[in-house]
Amino acid sequence: MKEFFKSKKNIFNFVMLVFFGWLLFISYTSSKRKPDNVGELLKFDWLQSWPKWLDLPLMAWINDAFKKLNENYGWIFEAINNFLLAMLVALKNFLILAPWPLVILGVVVIAYFASGRKIGTTVFVGFCTFFIGFLHPIFWQKAIETTAIMLISIFLCTIVGIPIGILMARSIRIRDKLLPVLDLMQTIPAFVYLIPGIMLFGLGAVPAIIATFIYAVPPLVRLTDLGIRLVDKEVIEAADAFGASKKQKLLGVQLPLALPNIMQGINQCTMMALSMVVIASMIGTRGLGDEVLLGLQQLNVGKAAEAGIAIVLLAIVLDRITQSYGETLQERSTPQNKKSK
Amino acid sequence: MAKIEIKNIYKIFGNKPQSVLPLVKQGATKEEILEQTGHTVGLDNVSLKIEEGETFVCMGLSGSGKSTLIRHLNRLIDPTDGEVLVEGHSVMSLNPEQLIDFRRHKMSMVFQRFGLFPHKTVLENVGYGLEMQGKIEEEKNKIAMEKIEAVGLNGFEHQYPNQLSGGMQQRVGLARALATNSDIMLMDEAFSALDPLIRSDMQKQLIDLQSQLKKTIVFITHDLDESLRLGDHIGILNAGKLVQVGSPVDIVMNPADAYVEAFVKDVNRAKVIKAKIIMRPANQSEGIDKADLIRVQEDQFIEEFLPKIVCKNSNCEVIDKQGNIKGYITNKELQSSLLKS
Incomplete structure (x- = not known):
């Protein structure tokens, strides 16, 4: 017996077994459909079909916990809500109040510099932007609302995702712990966290921002982690050999060299955020998504298609800008491509 | 007192190197260890003395542990057992801050595949060690320019490494190592990636520089001609063991065993x-x-x-x-x- 408890793995397995037994016991005692006395269990007819009392009360637990969370810590969520909403409204109003030609011009200028002064990309992006409003006048404002939600989500993703990615690249232990969490975030259906989002933050843009964040942050974290780990080992050794501290190594060598990958992550983040827009419209978020939803509800194929195309155009604009910025960065760090041109 | 002294270094790669150490000390061979425990023996009881101002060449085929050995000198790799003394002080006893300081001032390193920072210009690359030492911008650039001239690269200081040929890139690596003005220079197969003509050129340049600077150089190579040309003393490694240490003539005239004999068989003795x-x-x-x-x-x-x-x-x-x-x-x-x- 003493031998058995010497190994950490055995102790862990034993604890898990005890935990499982405890879960069974709790489920049985808290179940309302358990047999009147324990003796009935000896008939074993419950082996035929899944017995009603063998039911983990996870639902009740989560609901209770959620209720307590809402009652006791509601002010935290309210603060987050107010903060995000204020940011969103400021950004949205700024873009909506500005004359639309100016906004298009702004997008074109950003595209021009982000793409490293490529005329082709710039003109293409300009036309795409124009066509969003051109499809339907109301789309212009809706697109701006969508963009505002996305920009805020991406901002959140960046300030949270990049540091987490850096942590993962630094420590294998943290990476092992976080990878399943990222998998969970990417696979769990969006509605599962949209609904608690509504209960905590109310209907509207803020739960959409939170949902978008949960859905879009994993690729950024992964690509930041990957980007940093892919930096040439000898370059890192060189930084070490010349006495760079951890901070100097990170800011001076690892992050700049991982930047093309990180930009790719932001690009992926943007695309995933956009796909969340339609889903988020179901919880009353205003934007291009609710036009698609409206088209569906009215069985108006043309309307849904128009709105769908507008979303694709918005995606193209955002993709071209973030993507070409990443490409520009990559060219700088590997100028061999330039030579051959 | 020797400038660098390596005392009974063992390095074992694997999950639990300490548990394998006694086996290695008992004299089990590399193959036995790999078969029994899955650990790889990198270095097996290596002891060396390197005098001030000499060029010590460490030679062996790939996998013989020579690159591992050189990385112990500035603790890019920590030994499993043993001690490294530089100017009589143990490198192993340095705490992280002291280690960074030690790397900034005592040793510099040149890498096989150059280890240049692709996102920095030649000038910034050469100045990297100085930047780490905390030199101000003007002084840094002044010294860096001197070293760029010393290796004959003036005019290229604002180019990026990837715009240069291999030989030129390694000159940048050499200039970067010279710039910190450390007494000890570690060169890890510094010229192995260069073609024969340029390699011979670089060897000559190193000999010329060394005749003025009188640094302590530890040079790693798998090329016997190179080691005979550069080395004041040569150490030959085979499968993690130091087989022979001696002057070039010693090695050629009195090879210690069949391995060294095979090595020197084809050398032009004249x-x-x-x-x-x-x-x-x-x-x-x-x-x-x-x-x-x-x-x-x-x-x-x-x-x-x-x-x-x-x-x-x-x-x-x-x-x-x-x-x-x-x-x-x-x-x-x-x-x-x-x-x-």
Whole structure:
């Protein structure tokens, strides 16, 4: 017996077994459909079909916990809500109040510099932007609302995702712990966290921002982690050999060299955020998504298609800008491509 | 006191190196360890002394542990067991801050695949060590420019590494290592990635620089000709064990075992052996035909005076710098030294 408890793995397995037994016991005692006395269990007819009392009360637990969370810590969520909403409204109003030609011009200028002064990309992006409003006048404002939600989500993703990615690249232990969490975030259906989002933050843009964040942050974290780990080992050794501290190594060598990958992550983040827009419209978020939803509800194929195309155009604009910025960065760090041109 | 002293270094790669250490110390071979425990023996009881101002060449085939060995000197790799002393101080006892300081001021390193920062210009690359030392911008650039000139790269200081050829890139690596003005330079297969002509050029440049700077250089190579050309002393590694340490002539004339013998088999001995090594001392000169003697300096390599002997078909007298006759060389000595044993 003493031998058995010497190994950490055995102790862990034993604890898990005890935990499982405890879960069974709790489920049985808290179940309302358990047999009147324990003796009935000896008939074993419950082996035929899944017995009603063998039911983990996870639902009740989560609901209770959620209720307590809402009652006791509601002010935290309210603060987050107010903060995000204020940011969103400021950004949205700024873009909506500005004359639309100016906004298009702004997008074109950003595209021009982000793409490293490529005329082709710039003109293409300009036309795409124009066509969003051109499809339907109301789309212009809706697109701006969508963009505002996305920009805020991406901002959140960046300030949270990049540091987490850096942590993962630094420590294998943290990476092992976080990878399943990222998998969970990417696979769990969006509605599962949209609904608690509504209960905590109310209907509207803020739960959409939170949902978008949960859905879009994993690729950024992964690509930041990957980007940093892919930096040439000898370059890192060189930084070490010349006495760079951890901070100097990170800011001076690892992050700049991982930047093309990180930009790719932001690009992926943007695309995933956009796909969340339609889903988020179901919880009353205003934007291009609710036009698609409206088209569906009215069985108006043309309307849904128009709105769908507008979303694709918005995606193209955002993709071209973030993507070409990443490409520009990559060219700088590997100028061999330039030579051959 | 030796500049660098390595005492009984063991390095074992794997999950639990400490548990394998006793086995290695008992004398189990690399293959046995790998088969029994899955651990790889990198270095097996290596002890070395490197004197101030000399070029120590560490030679071995790939996988012999030479790159591992050099990384112990600035603790890019920590040994499993053993000690590294630099100027009498143990490198192993340094705490992280001291280690960074040590790397900034005591040692610099040149890498096989250059290890340059692709996102920095030549000037910034060369100045990296100085930046780490905390030098101000002007001073940093001034010193960096001096070193760029010293390796003959003026005019390229604002280029990015990838715009340069391999040879030029390694000159940048060399300049970067010289710039920190550390006493010790570690060169990890520094010229192995270069083509033969450029390699020979770089070797000459290193010899010229070394004759002025008198640094302590630890040079790693798998090329015997290179080690004979550069090294004051040569250490030969085989499967993590140090097989032989000696001067180039020692290695060529008295190989310690079959492995070293195989290594030196094809070497051009005339290039390595000096006149004073093979001469018959002046006091044993009976019976030598002293008519029409050729004069050679005692430090000349056989290669340099061999053509004369062949043309004139007569014996040599060997003199020192003052012109005193030290000994004679006849066909007999030539034969015994040049013939492959």
